[in-house]
Amino acid sequence: MVILFLPSIWDKTNIERIQLSLDKLLKKHLKLGVSDVFIITNIVQSGNVTENGNIVKWE
Secondary structure, rough: EEEEEOOOOOOOHHHHHHHHHHHHHHHHHHHOEEEEOOEEEEEOOOEEEEEEEEEEEOO
8 A cells, every 4th residue: 555645736637647657666576466465645735744843846
């Protein structure tokens, strides 16, 4: 099981591309079966992330 956090600034196409690429790579490199990988994707809104003590805002 993977919990993936992605920024809301990305469009749906890029989010889906990342999800499918990660799924494929995990199965290939860890030699997992088709039903062995489960990815939960959370979309994080701008301003809901802190880094180095600062609020991160995506423009």
